[in-house]
Structure formats: C-alpha cells, structure tokens
Amino acid sequence: MIEWRWHLVWELAPRFTDAAGKTLLAAGGGYAIAVILGLVLVLAQRTRFRSLTFAVREFVELIRSTPLLLQVFFVFYVGPQFGLVLSPWTAGLIAIGVHYGAYLSEVYRGGIESVPAGQWEAAKAINLSAAKTYRRIVIPQALPPAVSGMGNYLVGIFKDTPMLSVIGVTELMHTATAVGAESYRYLEPYTMVGAIFLAISLPAAYLISRFEKWVRRTLGMLK
Amino acid sequence: MTYIEFLQVHGGRMADGTVLTVVQFLLATVVAVAVAVLFGLMRLSRNPAIRGAATVYVEIFRGTSLLIQLFWIFFVLPIFGLNLDKFVAGFLAVGLNMGAYGAELVRGAILSVPTGQWEAAVALNMTSRKRMWRVILPQAFVIMLPPWGNLVIEILKGTALVALISVTDLMFEIRQINISTFMSVQAFGTALIVYYVLARFFVTPVMRALEHFMSRRIGRA
Numbered sequence: 001m002i003e004w005r006w007h008l009v010w011e012l013a014p015r016f017t018d019a020a021g022k023t024l025l026a027a028g029g030g031y032a033i034a035v036i037l038g039l040v041l042v043l044a045q046r047t048r049f050r051s052l053t054f055a056v057r058e059f060v061e062l063i064r065s066t067p068l069l070l071q072v073f074f075v076f077y078v079g080p081q082f083g084l085v086l087s088p089w090t091a092g093l094i095a096i097g098v099h100y101g102a103y104l105s106e107v108y109r110g111g112i113e114s115v116p117a118g119q120w121e122a123a124k125a126i127n128l129s130a131a132k133t134y135r136r137i138v139i140p141q142a143l144p145p146a147v148s149g150m151g152n153y154l155v156g157i158f159k160d161t162p163m164l165s166v167i168g169v170t171e172l173m174h175t176a177t178a179v180g181a182e183s184y185r186y187l188e189p190y191t192m193v194g195a196i197f198l199a200i201s202l203p204a205a206y207l208i209s210r211f212e213k214w215v216r217r218t219l220g221m222l223k
Numbered sequence: 224m225t226y227i228e229f230l231q232v233h234g235g236r237m238a239d240g241t242v243l244t245v246v247q248f249l250l251a252t253v254v255a256v257a258v259a260v261l262f263g264l265m266r267l268s269r270n271p272a273i274r275g276a277a278t279v280y281v282e283i284f285r286g287t288s289l290l291i292q293l294f295w296i297f298f299v300l301p302i303f304g305l306n307l308d309k310f311v312a313g314f315l316a317v318g319l320n321m322g323a324y325g326a327e328l329v330r331g332a333i334l335s336v337p338t339g340q341w342e343a344a345v346a347l348n349m350t351s352r353k354r355m356w357r358v359i360l361p362q363a364f365v366i367m368l369p370p371w372g373n374l375v376i377e378i379l380k381g382t383a384l385v386a387l388i389s390v391t392d393l394m395f396e397i398r399q400i401n402i403s404t405f406m407s408v409q410a411f412g413t414a415l416i417v418y419y420v421l422a423r424f425f426v427t428p429v430m431r432a433l434e435h436f437m438s439r440r441i442g443r444a
Contacts, residue, residue, distance in 0.1 A: 002302050065376055065422035066415050067383035070394060074415065077407035162290040166387065173290060186298040194295060197287040205286075 008188045012179060019175035020196055026092060026171055027158040033097025034157065035150075038104030042112065045105075063102035069163050071095045076167045092164035100157050104150065111146030112138060140219060147215050151208030155201050162193075172196060229409045233400050240396030241417055247314045247382040247392055254318020255325050255378055262322065263329025277326070284323035289381055292316050297388045313385030313392075321378045328374065332367035333359060365437050372430040376422050383418070393417060 044056045063071070075098075076091040086094070115138050123133040162173035176189035224232075265277035284292065293316040300307060307315065336359050344354035386394035393414055401410040 061423065062415065062419050065380070066418040067380040067394065069383045069386075070397075070411060070414055070418065073398065073401070074407070074411040077401060077411065081405070081407050159286075159288045162288045163384075165290075173288075173294075177294075180298065186294075187302050190291065190295050190299050194283075194287045194291050197291060198283065201286045202282065 002187065005185070005188060008183070008185060009192060012189065012192065015175055015179070016172065016192055016196065019170065019172045020200075022169070023158070023161050023171040024200075026089075026096070026161045026164055026169060027154075029093045030096035030100060030161070031154055031157050033093060034100035034104050034153070037097060037101030038108055041101060041105035042108040045109070046112075060102045060105055063099055064106070068096065068099045068160055069166065071099055072163055072167055088164070088168040091167060092169045096157060096160060096164065099160075100153055103153050103156075107146050107149035107153065108142070110149065111142035114145050115141045144212075144216050144219055147212045148209075151205075151212060154208065155204055158201060158204070159197065224404075224406070226409055229404070229406060230413070233404070233410075236396045236400065237393065237413060237417070240391060240393035241421075243391055244379075244382055244393040245421070247310075247317070247385055247390065248379050250314040251317035251321065251378050251382055252375060254315060255321040255374070258319060258322025259325025259329050262326035263333070266326060266330045267333060281323045281326050284320050285327075289317065289320045290384055290387070292320055293384055293388060309385075309388045309390050313388060313390045314382070317378060317381040317385065321374060321381060324377070325371070325374055328367045328370050329363070332363040335366055336362045361441050365434075365441055368430070368434045368437060372427065372434070375426055375430060379418070379422055379426060 041056055041060060045053050045060075047053065072092060072095040075095040076086060076088065079086045079091070119137055119141065120133070123137045128137065161169075161171055164171060165174035165177065168174065172193045176193045179189040180186045230237075262277045262280055265273050266281070268274045268277070293312070296307065296316045296319075297309065297312040300312075340358055340362065341354070344358045349357070382392060383394040386392050386398065389395065397410050397414040401407050404410065
C-alpha cells in the first residue's frame with residue numbers, strides 16, 4: 001500500500017515556496033523580454049526592406065516550429081564554444097523570451113492586420129506621422145484582439161518554465177527532481193509541483209479573461 | 224573537424240534518433256486525436272457527471288506542464304504498480320496532454336456547426352447517432368482542421384521532451400553527441416534544422432493537403 005506522507009509535504013513546503021517564486025520570476029522575466037522582442041519582430045516585418053522582412057519571417061517560423069527544449073540547450077551550450085559563458089538564468093530567460101517573442105509577434109501581427117485598411121488611409125489623408133498613426137490609430141484598435149492571445153501566452157510561458165530545469169535553473173521542477181534524488185520519494189514532490197501549477201494557472205487564466213473583457217469595455221468595443 | 228566530417232561521423236545516430244522522433248510523433252498524434260474526440264464529445268454531453276469528468280481532465284492537463292505530466296507518468300505511476308516502458312510513457316504523456324487541447328478544438332468546432340444543420344437533421348428524422356456521424360462531425364472536422372495544423376506542430380515539438388526520460392529520440396542523440404564532441408553549434412544547430420524541416424516541409428503540407436481534400440469532400444472548395 002502506498003501512503004501519502006503529509007509530513008514530507010510540510011517539510012518541503014518552504015523549499016517549494018521559494019522555488020515557486022523563482023518559477024514566477026522566470027516566467028515574468030521571460031515574458032517581459034518576449035513582449036518587447038515580439039514588438040521588434042513584428043515591426044521589422046513591416047518595413048520596406050524585403051530581405052529583412054523575409055529573414056525575420058523565416059526566423060519567426062524557425063523558432064515557432066522547433067522545440068523550446070532544444071532552443072534552451074542551444075543558447076546554453078553554444079555560448080561557451082565562442083568563449084561566452086552564460087549563467088543558467090541568463091540562458092534560460094533568453095531562450096524562453098525569444099521563443100515566446102516569436103509567438104507574440106504573430107499575436108501582434110494578427111491584431112495589426114485586423115485594423116481595417118480605411119483606418120490607415122484616413123490617417124495618411126489627415127497627414128499623421130507614422131509614429132502617430134501607430135500610437136493614436138492602430139495600436140488602440142489592434143490591442144483588444146491581441147489581449148486574449150497575449151494572456152494565453154502569459155499562462156503558456158509559465159507552464160513552459162519547467163524546461164529551464166534541464167540547464168539547472170532552480171525552479172519548481174528542478175527542486176522536485178532534487179528532492180526525488182535525495183529521498184527516493186517521487187509521489188509527493190511531483191504531485192506538489194503539479195498542484196502548485198494548477199493553483200496558479202487556473203486563477204490566472206480566469207483573471208486574464210476578466211482583464212480581456214475590461215480592456216474591451218474600456219476601449220468601448222464591447223457589444 | 225569540418226561540418227561535413229561531423230555529419231559523416233554522427234549522421235547515422237542523428238538519423239536513428241529522427242526515426243524515433245517521427246515514430247513518437249505519429250503515436251502521440253493517434254493518442255491525441257482519440258483523447259480529443261472522446262473528451263470533446265464528453266464536454267458536450269447532457270449528463271453533468273460525464274461533462275464534469277471531461278472538464279476536470281481538460282483543466283488538469285491544460286493547467287500543468289507537459290514535463291510534469293511526463294515525469295508523473297514515468298516516475299509516479301510505477302509506485303501505484305503501473306509500470307510503463309519509457310517509450311510508451313513518452314508518447315502517451317505527449318498524446319494525453321495535447322489531446323486535452325484538442326478536446327477544446329473538437330468542442331468548439333461542433334458548436335460552430337450552424338444550428339440550421341442540426342434542425343435539418345432533426346426534421347429529416349435522423350437518429351442522433353446518424354445526425355452526428357453524417358451531418359455534424361464531417362462539417363466540424365473541416366472547421367477544426369486549420370487549428371489542428373498548429374496543434375500537430377506542438378505535438379512534434381512536445382516529443383522532444385521524451386529525451387528527458389531517456390527515449391533515444393533526436394533530442395537525446397543530439398545531447399549525447401554534444402557531450403562527446405563539445406561541438407554544440409553543429410549538434411544543436413543540426414537538430415534545429417531537422418525539426419524545422421519536419422515541421423515545415425512534411426507536417427504542414429500534409430495538414431494543408433488534408434484540409435484541401437476534406438473541404439472538397441464536403442463540397443466547399
């Protein structure tokens with residue numbers, strides 16, 4: 001008979017709380033990189049330089065169709081070959097940030113493309129600068145359709161942080177594996193990690209859908 | 224060592240790994256489709272117990288990470304006496320996880336078949352089984368194929384995780400090669416290209432062809 005050892009759970013609680021903080025830090029840091037990089041990637045695809053557009057487009061496709069795990073290894077191990085040693089945290093944040101940056105650039109692109117052509121033409125007709133066209137006309141309208149995708153990927157990046165454990169980022173998964181190796185108990189640590197992820201991602205998904213509705217209402221786009 | 228020499232020495236192992244990745248991918252896709260259809264239909268059931276069970280399944284698998292599920296299936300299930308071979312645990316975990324996402328696609332697609340189609344089937348006095356099989360599902364299938372194209376790529380990418388429970392797929396072989404040669408750019412770079420080629424020039428065209436074929440079959444092209 002297998003028994004669930006509650007005392008082990010209480011013993012591990014402080015370590016797991018600490019690790020959960022690091023998981024959230026990794027997700028938040030990675031997302032911050034992704035939000036900005038995604039913007040760079042989408043704007044680079046809207047310039048007049050065809051070759052730049054093509055190169056960025058292919059880069060985004062490459063990132064989106066290859067495993068994040070492989071990209072994490074790539075970033076972590078390729079640096080040292082050229083004398084650039086990255087810490088697990090740096091390499092992990094870069095990998096996850098670039099991965100989700102590529103996904104977010106597609107979300108932004110969808111948002112921007114959903115703005116009717118007439119809006120661009122009208123902005124041009126009243127002689128708005130490109131910066132002002134984006135800031136005052138395009139982005140306010142592109143945002144509501146993009147918010148839902150951005151929210152999904154925020155939860156997505158959080159759920160992908162366990163992959164950083166493979167290069168030694170001491171987040172939840174790494175901690176659970178370490179506990180398993182020390183105590184030969186896998187039931188409690190892995191179940192606890194699962195429960196912590198559920199406890200964070202389900203409310204987060206709910207809050208994001210509330211936020212999405214709030215954005216739509218604030219911008220006067222809710223029917 | 225030039226890149227050509229690198230490929231000559233290690234190409235065989237990479238090819239073996241790629242074959243295993245493709246096998247894992249195909250098996251995981253079969254599991255995912257089965258799970259998606261089953262739980263997608265259960266989510267639409269009128270029986271609250273069946274609907275509730277499906278919701279719990281979908282929320283648990285979508286609310287936690289694939290890596291956690293994989294490790295749970297491989298390290299924790301044996302404690303309960305269920306010993307799965309690493310090969311089976313691998314594609315099963317990927318399939319069960321992606322199937323939860325697929326279930327939502329199935330549910331969404333069935334709900335987006337126009338009400339008129341349901342009413343027409345009822346008016347023609349079709350049994351509920353026949354209505355589902357002959358009228359609703361074929362149309363839902365066409366509606367959900369494009370998002371499935373993305374999900375299938377996610378399945379391919381998901382199979383890379385099975386390397387972490389020592390299934391000797393492409394990811395596993397590449398890590399071994401990296402450890403023995405320290406040629407990280409060549410090793411991981413080649414793997415990136417292989418995954419990219421598989422996704423872009425095999426999986427995506429097959430899904431596009433399937434979309435095209437199916438929309439012709441129901442007379443929409």
